[in-house]
Amino acid sequence: MGYLTESILFMKVIGIKKELDKEFLEHIDDLVDSDAVNEMKKVIHHGRTTTFEHCLNVSYYNYLICKKLGLDARAGARGGLLHDLFLYDWHTVTLSNGHAIKHADRALANAEENFDISPLERDIIKKHMFPITLGLPRHRESFVITLTDKYCGALEVLSHNYKKFRGR
16 A cells, blocks of 8 residues: 555645545455556556546545545545546547547446445536536536546646646
8 A cells, every 4th residue: 555655746736734634545455456457557648647546635635525524525535536547648639529528438347347336426427527527417416527537637647747837
């Protein structure tokens, strides 16, 4: 689990406690060691952040927010980890192929092929790109990921481009 504790870059950026919540790790333990999830470590997603690191960041924040709101924190963590399980380099996909619109379906297909996921986790994965994609999220946890995903993606891009934004 050492890689997990070092991958949450936002803990350094905004000062969240360094040690991951044991309950969070138990929720995703069966997923993080799988071949499918480990494939995400090979693909860069935002800036220098791998798809795995991005999904781990989203997963952890989904977990925290869902837990704080009294929602299903387990489904939030698991859906967050699998939400971008599309397993290709989207930088080489042209906009005409519609990555932004289509990748949630690809991630869901990969998640269903590799794991036993709940209907709630399905909705979290499928609807994480709302409002870009059609289909209103059916659960509060699915709304949480729409915000968490954008927040984490923005921090990852800003972290990567920090020197540019400082005018250097």
